[in-house]
Amino acid sequence: MTPGESRVSADRIRWLQARLLDHYGSQHWWPGDSAFEVLAGTILVQRTRWRNAELALTNLRQAGLLTPDAVAAHPVEQVENLIRPAGFYRQKARRLRSVSQWVTGNRGIEQLRSRRTGELRQQLLAMDGIGPETADCILLYVFHRPVFVADAYARRLFHRLGWQHGSARDDYDALAGTVQDAVNEDAEFFNEFHALIVAHGKSVCGKSPRCRRCVLRVMCSSADPGPDATGHPGSGH
Numbered sequence: 001m002t003p004g005e006s007r008v009s010a011d012r013i014r015w016l017q018a019r020l021l022d023h024y025g026s027q028h029w030w031p032g033d034s035a036f037e038v039l040a041g042t043i044l045v046q047r048t049r050w051r052n053a054e055l056a057l058t059n060l061r062q063a064g065l066l067t068p069d070a071v072a073a074h075p076v077e078q079v080e081n082l083i084r085p086a087g088f089y090r091q092k093a094r095r096l097r098s099v100s101q102w103v104t105g106n107r108g109i110e111q112l113r114s115r116r117t118g119e120l121r122q123q124l125l126a127m128d129g130i131g132p133e134t135a136d137c138i139l140l141y142v143f144h145r146p147v148f149v150a151d152a153y154a155r156r157l158f159h160r161l162g163w164q165h166g167s168a169r170d171d172y173d174a175l176a177g178t179v180q181d182a183v184n185e186d187a188e189f190f191n192e193f194h195a196l197i198v199a200h201g202k203s204v205c206g207k208s209p210r211c212r213r214c215v216l217r218v219m220c221s222s223a224d225p226g227p228d229a230t231g232h233p234g235s236g237h
């Protein structure tokens, strides 16, 4: 395989999804009682753990600031104080404010649902502090669009599996485009797929992979040799 070449295919994507789902079960993402709570969560979880984002969401909820109207109307300093547990609270408060103003300026999330995916993505990316990963999480979990979130867990996994090589390892758009072109699935599929890849990255295929416990090793070109979780022989390097 030449640098940048991809071995991603619909069959492989579906195999990966099925294998992870079978092992980890449904992840029930993204938690939140309202579309705006999900939207706020995608910003608060940037560069921190979910439990810290949750603390910030709880503070916003208790203060009555878990609506776009409330965030847009209140002083940004008040939002900063409430979301301190999520870290980077100054930047995140401004991002929350920008996205809230975008929502209120367009008469709410329900009104925005009629827009095309490309248009929504462009508008999200135009906001300070919203990159491709956050934009795609918003598209997937708030607007229920079938997009692949090619975050660091996904890029590492696809690279280790031997399905995506070269500069594409660090290229968000290359992997996202490759996966979306390869498989024609709905938002429900991509919702679960992303959550499962994160679960796998956190528990097994992290910075130091635990290949001997991995249910993907039979298909993985980076697997450590040795007996695997299912009795398949390791594929070696």
Ligand code: SF4
Binding pocket: 157, 160, 161, 204, 205, 206, 209, 210, 211, 212, 214, 215, 216, 217, 220, 221, 222, 223, 224
């Ligand atoms: S076999 Fe190892 S490198 Fe391959 S996906 Fe599993 S944990 Fe990651």
